[in-house]
Amino acid sequence: DAEITQSPRHKITETGRQVTLACHQTWNHNNMFWYRQDLGHGLRLIHYSYGVHDTNKGEVSDGYSVSRSNTEDLPLTLESAASSQTSVYFCASSELDGGSLDTQYFGPGTRLTVL
């Protein structure tokens, strides 16, 4: 079955280190998204991509970057991890061309702790 996976599931790192979270989907979806989930904020958009070599900033993109070299993967990089980036990170993909008539499917999440 097609799926979306994230790795690692848990990560502890130190302030100032570079961290990369992986996201891989086998649905062949063009659209991929990264969200972070914090208590009291629900899920907020970090970055998104509509296809290979396309990346865009979301609501809370400062301190994060993404690259899209193929359809299946959208890794999220924290250039210099900060304690404020301690959160649960979700990757999602969607089947159509984005917009309001589309359905997103989520990966299992990565819990990141920055000490």
Next chain:
Amino acid sequence: AQTVTQSQPEMSVQEAETVTLSCTYDTSESDYYLFWYKQPPSRQMILVIRQEAYKQQNATENRFSVNFQKAAKSFSLKISDSQLGDAAMYFCACPGGSQGNLIFGKGTKLSVKP
């Protein structure tokens, strides 16, 4: 800007009973989908049900149904015959506009009592 409001931070229901979770939203889109996601302790975001806003008929998925009032921008989730496995956080979501993302409410934590 699109917003989603879930006014019930926590709800509780007796096993086998029915519970309704509330959601209101605001969007500038004319045609759109609305969603309820379930997040159990495993953290996985699971799609529970989707409502197509251009359809008047309320969506149903087994024990889960919605009461969709487009004019009022209200989108509540009804869970019938509640089961212990229904205990989770439930998030309502609507399209976020040009970015293609979803806007989520802050969630309702549902407890199911045996």
